[in-house]
Amino acid sequence: MLPDIGLEELRAIVAQALELSPEEVGDSDHFAEDLExxxxxxxxxxxxxxxxxxxxxxxxxxxxxxxxxxxxxxVGSLQADGSAA
Incomplete structure (x- = not known):
């Protein structure tokens, strides 16, 4: 199994997909409304x-x-369960 992913690693993935810097992706920013x-x-x-x-x-x-x-x-829940949601 691959290592657990941290919040900052997820932030980087989201930022890259949105073509933003990681600093522009807040923990509670709404994906559709705030980040479009x-x-x-x-x-x-x-x-x-x-x-x-x-x-x-x-x-x-x-x-x-x-x-x-x-x-x-x-993602953390899925990794702990070792299954798909």
Missing amino acids: MDSLMLLEISSRVEKECGVSIEDSSLASVQTLTELHGL
């Missing part, structure tokens, strides 16, 4: 997370994630 993220960007982030962490995020779980903190919690 669309569904394709979210799928790109999901793909990168899967590659980095070895966990697969189902579309239904991904759709419910609205902030970096929520994404971190979901």
Whole structure:
């Protein structure tokens, strides 16, 4: 299994997908409203997370994630369970 991913590593993944600096992605920034993220960007982030962490995020779980903190919690839960959400 790949190592657990930290909040800062997730921030870098999100920032890269959005073509922002990591400092521009706040823990509680709403992906759609504050960061103007669309569904394709979210799928790109999901793909990168899967590659980095070895966990697969189902579309239904991904759709419910609205902030970096929520994404971190979901990924951490998946890594602890060793399963897909």
